[in-house]
Amino acid sequence: MIKVGIVGGTGYTGVELLRILAVHPEAEVVCITSRSEAGMPVADMYPNLRGHVDLAFSEPDAGVLAGCDLVFFATPHGVAMRMVPELMAAGVRVVDLSADFRLKDLDTWADWYGMAHESAEWAEKAVYGLPEVARAAIRDAQLVANPGCYPTAVQLGFLPLLEQGLVNPARLIADAKSGASGAGRQGKIGMLHGEIGESFKAYGASGHRHLPEIRQGLSAAAGKGVGVTFVPHLVPMIRGIEATLYAELVDVADFDRLQSLYEARYENEPFVDVMPFGCHPETRSVRGANHCRMALHRQENSNIVIVSSVIDNLVKGAAGQAVQNMNIMFGLDERLGLSAPALLP
Amino acid sequence: MIKVGIVGGTGYTGVELLRILAVHPEAEVVCITSRSEAGMPVADMYPNLRGHVDLAFSEPDAGVLAGCDLVFFATPHGVAMRMVPELMAAGVRVVDLSADFRLKDLDTWADWYGMAHESAEWAEKAVYGLPEVARAAIRDAQLVANPGCYPTAVQLGFLPLLEQGLVNPARLIADAKSGASGAGRQGKIGMLHGEIGESFKAYGASGHRHLPEIRQGLSAAAGKGVGVTFVPHLVPMIRGIEATLYAELVDVADFDRLQSLYEARYENEPFVDVMPFGCHPETRSVRGANHCRMALHRQENSNIVIVSSVIDNLVKGAAGQAVQNMNIMFGLDERLGLSAPALLP
Amino acid sequence: MIKVGIVGGTGYTGVELLRILAVHPEAEVVCITSRSEAGMPVADMYPNLRGHVDLAFSEPDAGVLAGCDLVFFATPHGVAMRMVPELMAAGVRVVDLSADFRLKDLDTWADWYGMAHESAEWAEKAVYGLPEVARAAIRDAQLVANPGCYPTAVQLGFLPLLEQGLVNPARLIADAKSGASGAGRQGKIGMLHGEIGESFKAYGASGHRHLPEIRQGLSAAAGKGVGVTFVPHLVPMIRGIEATLYAELVDVADFDRLQSLYEARYENEPFVDVMPFGCHPETRSVRGANHCRMALHRQENSNIVIVSSVIDNLVKGAAGQAVQNMNIMFGLDERLGLSAPALLP
Amino acid sequence: MIKVGIVGGTGYTGVELLRILAVHPEAEVVCITSRSEAGMPVADMYPNLRGHVDLAFSEPDAGVLAGCDLVFFATPHGVAMRMVPELMAAGVRVVDLSADFRLKDLDTWADWYGMAHESAEWAEKAVYGLPEVARAAIRDAQLVANPGCYPTAVQLGFLPLLEQGLVNPARLIADAKSGASGAGRQGKIGMLHGEIGESFKAYGASGHRHLPEIRQGLSAAAGKGVGVTFVPHLVPMIRGIEATLYAELVDVADFDRLQSLYEARYENEPFVDVMPFGCHPETRSVRGANHCRMALHRQENSNIVIVSSVIDNLVKGAAGQAVQNMNIMFGLDERLGLSAPALLP
Known part of the structure; x- marks a missing residue:
């Protein structure tokens, strides 16, 4: 059994980790930290976990975390970069769900996140954890930077085109839409049901923190710098992202082989589903599931x-x-704990 | 492995059976029938099942069904009562999710369902499948009548009060609310998102088919006929039922022991969760899960x-x-395939 | 033109007053106050008012308010009771949308609102502003206590029964459901779309502030104290309340005349619509409109x-x-500014 | 008073015409037709109109329609093109809300709508009714083709850029999102709340009927053929369209004057609101209102x-x-009946 710690467990990412790990046969959560809610049973905050999770939130304790095999960070940016070096020194492996280790260019990171980065060493060593691109490196990594939500949907959609050099990399457009859980679980007026429950809008259209992450990933795939326009939108639903991607084919004759190219690219990927040409993937088809369709x-x-x-x-x-x-890091079947179908309807 | 057949698989109940059984370690779905959609791969209708279910809908075939260990009926009322006797004769066990075998009084059944019942023998022999009441009988049953959705929520909530004779059985009120999936998956104007997506209403307030089922179950618990008023409502969400129940305590002094009474009644029930006095259960806390809270x-x-x-x-x-x-019928751990936490948020 | 002031305009009640008054031919809003947002144009907070309302929020100014013909209070409880006496002295008329002047028993008020009442004189003089009950008194009132949302729906539904003494007044049940805007516009986690957008629950089931207000109104109608159980619920929609009311008829023979009784009771009421027996009113049928159906x-x-x-x-x-x-207070046609049909779909 | 007839009044467009005209001071609806619902009071289908509209649906009657000053067609495509010529001959003016007279190229029309056009004469004479482009022609028109929903949002957004020749007209992208009411009021499974109430998807991504209409309008604005990619999406809400538009500026120096260009272009338009640079318009800010923001x-x-x-x-x-x-056609103030603010929240 992998002994798992979770730092920052009160947000939606934290409860989702607990939901998934509750049925994972090879992992056991031994601690979940929250400074603000220390002492509160997790199931008091998240009633779906009543009967499944007996833990209470605890103060972060360096010794306890150092005793874990793996620590997940589900914290706001700026936390992991301060705590990770000590865990690294203790030999603990880490998957950071925050943005701290996603960007390799730390000036860019500082610009977008409004603070200086404090762990250049580990920002360099961290492996960007998109398994469809970096599976081998993830296997051996001590620190994995888990990709952002929009970047995952956008990169997986564009990858085959850019890897093959079939489209103009200077003119990529990603029009993306997300449910409200993407904004996290803080008491912001702008995320009240009364404000957004029956409305739709773009946000961050002049620049969003996931833009540099998307650009970095797509540039790596293209082998050169790409030009990408990224506009996120807020959908009155709770879970789900849909990204509609536009790229200009250099040679229109290539249209005929795109479908087979995509199918081949993702043939062995357990969590990427290339649907037939002309289908319209629905977010509900992946609700609660680890698939990208x-x-x-x-x-x-x-x-x-x-x-x-x-x-x-x-x-x-x-x-x-x-x-x-x-x-992947622990040599397990990649699908372990992630095999249940999506919840539809 | 239990060989399972599903008759009438195109509705929400059918896809939900497939979703649950896809991860059940001891059951294997060998056929799923639909006259209207025969030949269509199930995953074409329900994209959440892509990669999980390879079956296509098939015409009902008596031979194939007779070769099953268990057949689920997820059909409109009137279908199971015609097909079940032949399956019974073949020794197949059946769980009927429709209303055909829920009522013992067949005149009442005929009144509410608008047709004569065609299998008095099996209506009598069928076991009403509320495990919290009839676990032993279910174990030995060949035919189980699976309870309706409202009746499940209402009966579980009232049972301890009636079994102990603590309330006036003549004046029970059940004000219940359901998400839209309860109405099934037919193209009715009244169930369009445009009609109900941002509205709330009562329906069936002058009489709903679940009323006699509720009355039958509560009367059995009380040991005498009960008077119950039941008003269902339609909530602009997809899944979930909440029932608010009102009963008059005969002796107000009994208030002090109600909480412990409820806790004791359901102590060994894996799927009933008595929350602390004064809590407000949310439907999301059971979304996708088999619990009643x-x-x-x-x-x-x-x-x-x-x-x-x-x-x-x-x-x-x-x-x-x-x-x-x-x-229960096959002597398995009752929680098999049903152990994942609810999907929250 | 009636010169109107609004105190506390940043909440949903405030913007709704502005929306309605924007097309009212006989009223002109001259000031709208907010301590926290003073200086901000109203239309910056509420973009639906762009092009309709040019005002900015201002600090409350006693002189400006004293120059109004009518002041609406759209404030949390505890504010109006402190500011109203001065406005009364200045001869200004007030409609208070908060709870400050709704209850006649100030001990009860103090119990439920957690503070002592500071204006016993005006609590006594205030007219409870349910036009269907107190139209004449409203006409002459200087201070009107505008009823709460639940109390309006519940009282209008019960009134004919209690006024005629047809039901047992000791056993009234009101199971009520409200959209999320009823909770106001504050940044509470519990009202996030991610928390409540696809869930249903009861709240305040052990006691809600609208209970004493309902009890007071129904007791007045019955001519004696009533016993009422009131349970509110939260519906994943923005606007709308539905109340399902249960009462025991003393003489079942009276059922035959209930419909005509209700129709007669509300025959001349411009905003109460008694639908045919057996109909199911939908909240969308009154969305944005002043009707009770x-x-x-x-x-x-x-x-x-x-x-x-x-x-x-x-x-x-x-x-x-x-x-x-x-x-009513200004002798205008009661329907002025309130004549547009509800927004459906 | 303008005597108004409505042909095909059972859909969402029909009820919306009635809602708006119910408070229009210069128009009176004298008939509303529906073959399928003839005889049913309109308010029985649309309860928001109880007390506002006393009409019943009637069979279409040529004589009655010929006696109208103006007839609105709110019918599926294919109906107006057959009925309009007779009304034209009778001197009646028509606003057709269907697609029958929107396209000038009737081969294109036939391709997209799957039938031959039957009124080439009136297709040529019809004025495409986008007031911001064709106000003068609308004033004098006998037949106005009311624009589609997506084409309205997309054209208004692109117009200033194309009219001034500032962008590459060959590479326009319109990523548009609509609430469910856009699909009309038919009993389609795909539009059930249970199917779409908590999901998001693209549809018609390989080609949608509004594409040729958009292309026609934008080409006219650009003075040459444009290349436009248009992908619509379905949002789990009832009303509202948001279109995010992407165009390549020929000279990036022009960025500095875009805001003032847009403001100038729409300065005198009562229903177009150019918000400050960098704002994010929300669909709720126009819910129920005639504005484009x-x-x-x-x-x-x-x-x-x-x-x-x-x-x-x-x-x-x-x-x-x-x-x-x-x-416009009747020389009235363009804002008549359309002056109420949007319903927010």
Whole structure:
């Protein structure tokens, strides 16, 4: 059994880790920390866990965490970068669900997150944990930076095109939409049901923190810097991300082989489902599940490839991918604890 | 492995059975029938099952069904009563999720369902499958009538009061609310998102088919005929039932022991959770899970016991309870395939 | 033109007053106060008012308010009771949408609101502003206590029964359901879309502040103290209240005349719609409108009268009723500014 | 008073026309037709109209329609093109809310709508009723083709860029999202609350009927053929469209003057609101109102202009724009009957 610690467990990512790990046959959560809620039984905050999780939130304790095999960070940015070096020194492995170790360029990180980075060493050593790109490196990593939710949906959708150099990398557009759980669980007026329960809007259209992460990942896939426009939107639902991606095919003749290219690229990926050409993936088809489903489209006489890609932002976009990474790191079947179908309807 | 057949698999109850059974370690679905959709892969209708279920819908075939160990009926009323006798003769066991075998008084059945009952023999022999009441009988039953969704939530909430004779059985009120999946998956204008997505209403207030089922169950618990008023309501959500129950305590002094009475009544029940006095169970706390959670309330100087009881109408109110019954019938751990926590948020 | 001031305009009740008054031909809003947002244009907070309302929030100014013909208070409880006496002395008329002047028994008020009442004089003089009960008194009132949302729906539904003495007044049950806007516009975690957007629950089941207000109103109608159980619930929608009311008819023969009794009671009421017997009023049928719609039901062989009553909690349950009261106080057509149909779908 | 007839009044567009016209001071609805529901009082189908509309649906009657000053068609495509010529001959004016007269190229129309067009004469004479483009022609038109919902939001957002030739017209992208009422009021399984109430998806990504309409309008604005990619999406809400538009600026120096250009273009438009640069228009800010609100965005170092444009699909996207056109055609103040603020929250 892998002894697991969770730092920062009161948010939606934390409860989702607990939900998934509650049925994982090879992992056992031994502590879950929260400074603000120390002492409160987890199941008092999250009644779905009554009867499943007996833990209470505890103050972070360096000794307890150092005794874990793996620690998940489900904290706001700025926390993991301060605590991780000590855990690294203690030989503990870490999957950080926050943004602290996702960007390799720390000036960019500082610009977007509004603070200086405090662990250049581990920012460099951290492996960006998108298994479909970096499975081997994840296996050996001590520190995995779990990708953001939008970046997961966007990268998986664009990857085959960029890896093969089929599209103009300077003109990528990602129009993405997310349910409200992506904003976390803080008491913000702007996220009240009364404010957003029956409305739709773009946000962060002039620049969102996931933009540099997307750009970094797509540039790596393309082998050169890409130009990408990314606009997120808020959907009046709780879980789910859909990203509609637009790219210009260099040679329109390539349209004929795109479907088979995508299917081949993801053939051995347990959590990527390339649907038939022309399908419309629905976010509900992955609700609660670790899958990314995607499909390709073309409009008449157009050289634009359209990809629609869906994930559950809390699962493949956060806690599920984190557990997938844990499975890889510990040599387990990658699907362990992640095999239940999505909840539909 | 239990060889399972499902008759009538295109509705929400059918897909929910498939979702649950996909991760059940001791059951294998060998056929799922639908006259209208025969030939269509199940996963084409329900994309959450892509990669989990390879079956296609098939025409009902007596031979194939007779080769099953257990057949679930997820059909509209009137179907099972015609097909069950032949399966009984073949020695197959059946859990009927429809209303065909729930009522013992067949005149009442005919009144509410608008047709004569065609299998008096099996209506008499069928065991009403509420495990918390009839576990032993279910174990030995060949035919189990799976309870309705509202009746499950209402009966579990009232049972301890009636079994102990603590309340006036002539004046029970059950004000119940359900998500839209309870109405099934037919193309009715009244169930469009555009009609009900941001509205609330009562329906069936002058009489609903679950009323006689509730009355039958509560009368059995009370040991005499009860008077119950039952008003269902439609909530703009997909899954979940909440029932607020009102009963008059004969002796107000009994208030002090109600909580412990409820806890004792359900102490060994794996799927009934009596929350602390004064809690408010949320339907999301059981979304996708087979639990019924409930809590007791009292208002100042009142002799009215208030019980709030929640279930997922498709799980404990339908497919989950059906699998629970299957587990009991086949001597398995009752929780098999039903142990994942609810999906929250 | 009536010169109108609004104290406490940042909540949902405030914006709703502005929305209604924006098209009222005889009223002009001259100031809207907010300590926290002073200086901010109202339309920056509420973009639906762009092009309709040019005002900015201002600090409360005694002189400006004293120059108004009418001041609406849309404040938390405890504010109006301190500011009203000075306005009364200045001859200004007030409609208070908060709870400060609704209860005549100030000990009860203090118990439920957790503070001592500071204006016994005006609590006594205030007229409880339910036009269907107190139209004449409202006309002459200087201070009107605008009813709460639940109390409006519940009282209108029960009134004819109690006024005529047809039901047992000791055993009234009101099971009420409200959209999320009823909780106001504060950043509470419990009201996030991620928490409540797809869930249903009771709340305040052991006692809610609207209970004494309901009891006071129903007792007045009955001519004696009533016993009422009131349980509110939270519906995943934004606007709307539905109350399902249960009362025991003393003489079941009276069932035959209930419909005509209700129709006669509300025949001349411009905002109460008695629907045909057996109908199910939907909250969407009054969304954005000042109507209360209701219908009667009976279940077979039962002596229980069932009434389903719906309002928009922000309109007939708050701002619309306040404007209706203003119209009455100033001798205008009661429907002025309130004549648009509800927004459906 | 303008005598108004409505053909095909049972859909959402029909009820919305009635809602708006119920408070219009210069129009009176004299008939509303429906073959399937003839004889049913309108308010029985749409309870929000109880007390506001006394009409019943009637069979279409050529004589009655010929006696109207204006007839609105709120029918599926294929109906108006057959009935309009006779009304034209009778001198009646028509606003057609269906797609029959929107496209000038009838081969294109036939391709997308799957039938031959039957009134080439009136397809040519019809004026495309986007007031912000064709106000003068609308004033004199006998037949106005009311624009589609998506085309309204998309065209208004792109117009200033194309009219001024500031962007590459070959590479326009419109990623649009609509609430469920846009699909109309038919009993389709795919539009059930249980199917779409908590999910998001693209649809028509390989080609949607509004694409040729958008292309026609944008080409006219650009003065040459444009290349536009249009992907609609379904949002789990009832009303509202948001379109996020992407275009490549030919000269990035033009970014500095875009905001003032947009403001100038729409300065005198009563229903177009250009919000400050960087704002995010919300669909709720126009719910029930005839406004289109839009805002501009730019991402760092990018030559992509981003426009977010919102409307209520049933108002500015259908019935409201139709009434606006009626007002123009009859020389009335364009805002008559359309002046109420949006319903927020």
